[in-house]
Amino acid sequence: MSSYVLALDLGGTNSEIGLVDRQGHIFNRMSLSTADYRTVDTYIDAFYKSAVHLTEPYGGLRSVKAIGAGVPNGNIYTGNIEHAMNLPWHEQIPFAELVAGRFQIPCKITNDANAAALGEMEFGAARGMKNFIELTLGTGLGSGIVINGQVVYGHDGLAGELGHVCANAASNARRCNCGKRGCLETYVSATGVVRTAKEILTKTNKPSLLRTIDHLTSYDVYSAAEQGDEVAKEIWLYTGRLLGRKIADFVSFSSPEAVVLFGGLTNAGKWLLEPTEESLNKNLLPIWRRKIKVTVSGLDGADAAILGAAALAWQI
């Protein structure tokens, strides 16, 4: 008994629930439409019912040792979801407490990017590492920092916001959703790459396949680069150089063994990785040059969030 954990990946639109063992095998999984639940109580009720169903062939909820959840703005210290703008419930929500109360099973939450780092350390590319940084390059840029084998949560539980370090201090730098300007995620993310593309296409007359595309995505920019498009290559060069320079700063901070890149943008492969590594090594102190691994996540995109939440649960 108690040989599984329940893992919840709570997203703004959809939630994924998984039943996971100590080795990271996902025995069963279900989806839940987050957006359908107007209140957190009805959501947790639906989560409970799904979990009963999900665990039924595996000994029921009695076989579940703990529940881990990766949620936007989830604070591991308080167990609260703190004013997540992309969830249907905007107020401060004692999520871990509500779940633990409904299930009568201990529950821990953290934000998505920290969960990803935990999953990477337990089951992915960072297995055996005690010091690494995971950057989640999706719509935005999230980060989970591991030092001495522990995720860094900081004084208030909110550490690891590397998407909002300054990548451009100019007063006319790109505006970020956070209200600041020049944040790293306005350049290095799926949306950042599209902004870079639009800037270059608008400011120059360079011929490009990208000019024919209506709703440009970062995948289009990858695809164009693969077809030899010079503007697309320039966009990846610009993105990678900036990312490499900022990773060099992160290395100066915590001297990790590796930086693990995760998320949709990593599909760009060498177009992103090569300029990132080159720029990283150029900007590192000599003591670190060619010593810091830059690697892509070892987890399948669809499983990573579940496995991260599971790793968190196994820490309880």
Next chain:
Amino acid sequence: MSSYVLALDLGGTNSEIGLVDRQGHIFNRMSLSTADYRTVDTYIDAFYKSAVHLTEPYGGLRSVKAIGAGVPNGNIYTGNIEHAMNLPWHEQIPFAELVAGRFQIPCKITNDANAAALGEMEFGAARGMKNFIELTLGTGLGSGIVINGQVVYGHDGLAGELGHVCANAASNARRCNCGKRGCLETYVSATGVVRTAKEILTKTNKPSLLRTIDHLTSYDVYSAAEQGDEVAKEIWLYTGRLLGRKIADFVSFSSPEAVVLFGGLTNAGKWLLEPTEESLNKNLLPIWRRKIKVTVSGLDGADAAILGAAALAWQI
């Protein structure tokens, strides 16, 4: 018995040795001229003899539980001094091992800035804090980062080189001793402030008291600001704004309770602190604004390095 530790602050020119108890009282101290010793063996021999003398009134070396040393490029993992350019011995030196062997007392070393952070946590402004960053603003800019009550050493023992994060990405940014350009310490340090002063004085015709001074120091810039000199004020504004912006990035990384400033440059007081705090809060994510303390070290400059090395020894 064993109620003291020996603390060594090994500097390029001078070394300070102190006999310190658990509460951070310095019972006895001596100086040693580092530069006089051509080999590390003769240096350690002199350190030993000084220590015998120093401890004599306090029960001799038998009363010493451990030895801690803050040394340039000291690596806590290996116990080695790794190619410190400002020491008479340039090769890689197994310093902790040599000392422990000569004294038959356990010895740990770390770099000066990490020792300063340890001292601050044990005996200074960071007492009771588990998450803070100490920036040593002297000739250069050193840093000691504390997360979960532990100094961050990283994968290789070399973490915490915040003096070498990028403060200016321009290709013509200031050249740093490390070989890179635009490093934070080329702007925010005693030498950085003088470089800023010279730049402003050369590039403009603004009247300033500083124009009459031959060998400008950061103290002169402080003194001129106190006398109402507009150029001097501009220099501090420039320095503080840059420092505040970079501290905001550091907060995004580890979300500390406080940032403690230490070293000669902090004598500039409000001229440095006010623009630093203003810029910090402007550049922080809203979740952290006005929540991060910026404070000056609680340790006397002359004692800090000794107390830091003592704190390290008490960890053995």
